[in-house]
Amino acid sequence: MGDYLIKRLAAIVPTLFFVSVMIFGLQQLLPGDPAVALAGEDNDPNVVAYLRGKFHLDDPFPVRYWYWLDGVFHGDLGDSVRIQKPVTALILEKLPVTIELAVLAMTIALVIGISAGVVSAVLKDTKWDYAANIFALWGLSTPNFWLGILLILLFAVKLGWLPASGYVSPFEDLKANLAAMIMPAFVLGNAIAAVLMRHTRSAMLQVLSSDYVRTARAKGLDERVVVLRHALRNALVPIVTLGALQFGELLGGAVLTEQVFSIPGFGKLIVDAVFNRDYSVVQGVVLFTATAYITLNLLADIAYFLVNPRMRG
Amino acid sequence: MKVTRLALALVLCAALPCLAQTLRIGLAEDPDVLDPTLARTFVGRIVFAALCDKLFDLDENLKVVPQLATGYEWSPDYKALTIKIRPDVTFHDGEKLDAAAVKFNLERHKTMQGSNRRGELAPVASVDVLDPATVRLTLSAPFAPLLAILTDRAGMMVSPKAAQAAGEKFSLKPVCSGPFQFVERVAQGHIVFERFANYWNKGAIHFDKVIYQPITDSTALLAALKTGQFDLIERMAPSDVPALKGDTRFRVAKIVEIGYQGITFNIGKSERAQKNPAGKDPRVREAFELSLDRDAIVQVAMSGEALAGNQWVAPTNSWYAKSVPIPKRDLARAKALLKEAGVPNASFTLMTPTTPDAQRVAQVVQAMAREAGFEVKIQSTEFTTTLNMADKGDFEAFVLAWSGRPDPDGNLFSHLACKQPLNYSGNCRADMDDLINKSRSTVDAAARLKLFEQIAAMEAKDRPIVYLYHRHWLWGYTGKLSGLRMIPDGLMRVQNLRMN
Numbered sequence: 001m002g003d004y005l006i007k008r009l010a011a012i013v014p015t016l017f018f019v020s021v022m023i024f025g026l027q028q029l030l031p032g033d034p035a036v037a038l039a040g041e042d043n044d045p046n047v048v049a050y051l052r053g054k055f056h057l058d059d060p061f062p063v064r065y066w067y068w069l070d071g072v073f074h075g076d077l078g079d080s081v082r083i084q085k086p087v088t089a090l091i092l093e094k095l096p097v098t099i100e101l102a103v104l105a106m107t108i109a110l111v112i113g114i115s116a117g118v119v120s121a122v123l124k125d126t127k128w129d130y131a132a133n134i135f136a137l138w139g140l141s142t143p144n145f146w147l148g149i150l151l152i153l154l155f156a157v158k159l160g161w162l163p164a165s166g167y168v169s170p171f172e173d174l175k176a177n178l179a180a181m182i183m184p185a186f187v188l189g190n191a192i193a194a195v196l197m198r199h200t201r202s203a204m205l206q207v208l209s210s211d212y213v214r215t216a217r218a219k220g221l222d223e224r225v226v227v228l229r230h231a232l233r234n235a236l237v238p239i240v241t242l243g244a245l246q247f248g249e250l251l252g253g254a255v256l257t258e259q260v261f262s263i264p265g266f267g268k269l270i271v272d273a274v275f276n277r278d279y280s281v282v283q284g285v286v287l288f289t290a291t292a293y294i295t296l297n298l299l300a301d302i303a304y305f306l307v308n309p310r311m312r313g
Numbered sequence: 314m315k316v317t318r319l320a321l322a323l324v325l326c327a328a329l330p331c332l333a334q335t336l337r338i339g340l341a342e343d344p345d346v347l348d349p350t351l352a353r354t355f356v357g358r359i360v361f362a363a364l365c366d367k368l369f370d371l372d373e374n375l376k377v378v379p380q381l382a383t384g385y386e387w388s389p390d391y392k393a394l395t396i397k398i399r400p401d402v403t404f405h406d407g408e409k410l411d412a413a414a415v416k417f418n419l420e421r422h423k424t425m426q427g428s429n430r431r432g433e434l435a436p437v438a439s440v441d442v443l444d445p446a447t448v449r450l451t452l453s454a455p456f457a458p459l460l461a462i463l464t465d466r467a468g469m470m471v472s473p474k475a476a477q478a479a480g481e482k483f484s485l486k487p488v489c490s491g492p493f494q495f496v497e498r499v500a501q502g503h504i505v506f507e508r509f510a511n512y513w514n515k516g517a518i519h520f521d522k523v524i525y526q527p528i529t530d531s532t533a534l535l536a537a538l539k540t541g542q543f544d545l546i547e548r549m550a551p552s553d554v555p556a557l558k559g560d561t562r563f564r565v566a567k568i569v570e571i572g573y574q575g576i577t578f579n580i581g582k583s584e585r586a587q588k589n590p591a592g593k594d595p596r597v598r599e600a601f602e603l604s605l606d607r608d609a610i611v612q613v614a615m616s617g618e619a620l621a622g623n624q625w626v627a628p629t630n631s632w633y634a635k636s637v638p639i640p641k642r643d644l645a646r647a648k649a650l651l652k653e654a655g656v657p658n659a660s661f662t663l664m665t666p667t668t669p670d671a672q673r674v675a676q677v678v679q680a681m682a683r684e685a686g687f688e689v690k691i692q693s694t695e696f697t698t699t700l701n702m703a704d705k706g707d708f709e710a711f712v713l714a715w716s717g718r719p720d721p722d723g724n725l726f727s728h729l730a731c732k733q734p735l736n737y738s739g740n741c742r743a744d745m746d747d748l749i750n751k752s753r754s755t756v757d758a759a760a761r762l763k764l765f766e767q768i769a770a771m772e773a774k775d776r777p778i779v780y781l782y783h784r785h786w787l788w789g790y791t792g793k794l795s796g797l798r799m800i801p802d803g804l805m806r807v808q809n810l811r812m813n
Binding site for chain 1: 482498503734
């Protein structure tokens, strides 16, 4: 266990190094001079020259990368040029919003996706199965921004039940927070639920046709117990893996949904930063989300290691 | 009985904050840095209007009126401007605003690294404190746009003590002398200001708090107004106006902007200018202009929410040169000109930012110009990249919007004078430069207008920029809100706004 953990931890460093080089390098490929973008509409040559000097834009790529890496080693991810705020502060500001949105979306996705998948598998070839499949097709093929706008028009403008957009901290007003988050969380969760439903259905169909399920039924067990305790538990393994991956993606930010609902999370932060060529922010956020993603994967692997004795051999 | 109830209500109002009200404003974008010296976006100026008072302000007719100043006087040679400062003004941190603070601010604008105000105040050679309430700006040469420049960020005053203490981080907690003081900002989330109790004009303020929130999607912005989440939204999409006009709970206010929207041709910015007919031959640009029906462009691309124009200021502006009117569409003449130039099917690429407005304009222009024989290829390019390509001269024609400045010089000098930073066309004529420089140093309005007429005539002949129209600033707001002033600079003055 100890060796395994050390090996995995050691692999994190080169992975993050590779990620940081990639993101730094890819940004250089973006067309447009960041100094011109940051100088604003006045395009003052003095300001452009100042920004070039300040961000070492005239230095070669390795030198610029070194300046940035040096900052990272000193715990400094730099400042956002556009709003002059430290990138670390911006990440800490957005993190709770992004985590909350991801958790709510994932909860909705799991509840809808797994229930619909189980119902669809158990009641195969009935109207419930068809309905669940249509739901999955709808979820997979509906663009998030379009669904978001429709929900706003229905629940905010027509019915007046929910706010159209914006974010309120749960520590400030929990009710207002949930009211603001429910629509974006549903939009995100709806798409993931569709994927989960398809996977749950196929896994359940496979498990339900296996011998041990037939044995359980032959023993006279209640169908509910057979499905929920015996079949679903085994079918869940691939679902949990898929769910973890989807959750990791959500932590990277949901660009369009955040845009439509004006949720100040990572997605909006990074998109604005890319358009404004605010490189420190892009680099900082990507490094952070990559680290979070790798850490989540590591935790999942450790969990497998603990759960599955065969892996310890 | 009624009197008793009223008295009770008044007593309760005095005891409780029953008049406490929040003004919630929806912004079309997230502002940039909240430091008037470094700020560079239009949306940032909207937020500053509640936070930082300026030496001067503008009225509905773009006339310069005092704000933190009480008056001014030019020296006979117009090389010195003496400004009297309002005596009863304090900054949000309690520091007094006096002549020394004004000197500090103007020098900060001029010398701070990365200052976007340095160019605007370049003609100001020195600032002297004459007495605690009087400051004198000495200029290197007469400079007519100076007062108008001081109605914008260059005229905003920040607390010297706070600015010195915070240094580069001043924008994280800006301290000015406006009606509201900074409380908090969550980037892309919201900006909160609260009423400044010692504001010099506190009688004009009827809200306790102002909250700005950016929503970049125009449909979501409108929905937020309709659900009561906002009291006021700025820069509505023109296509959303009918939806709001049909609803009696809301109002739409509009005014013609001080900026312009046009097509800039590369006529000398780089070698590409000579490699396409539109860049090298003024007859082709004339044919192009004659192929356009500006009113139709306004109707189709902007849902009628703009004013057709052909100069750097709108026809409604007092600096508009009436002697150079908008040319009418003339397809026959356009075709004849193309034939004369030897390119009956002249072709050029039109670099177009990916914003919906710009895309629509490019498509309408493409269709109109085709009728005269032009083949316009639209090159959709992300906005930041367009700026860079324009700067390098890597384009043939470019759909460009300019938010505008109160003085026409802000729409002219940097855009058309030789080697200026916004002169993407590469236009460079000694005679035009001479006239532009004269217009900058001529303070007499009538004489200045005559110079503008000459410049407009030259520009209309060479057409480095084919100006198309001037957008309407469109604000949607609840019918309960009153006191809204429509100033052509598009900034929201919070003074005298109240909820009924």
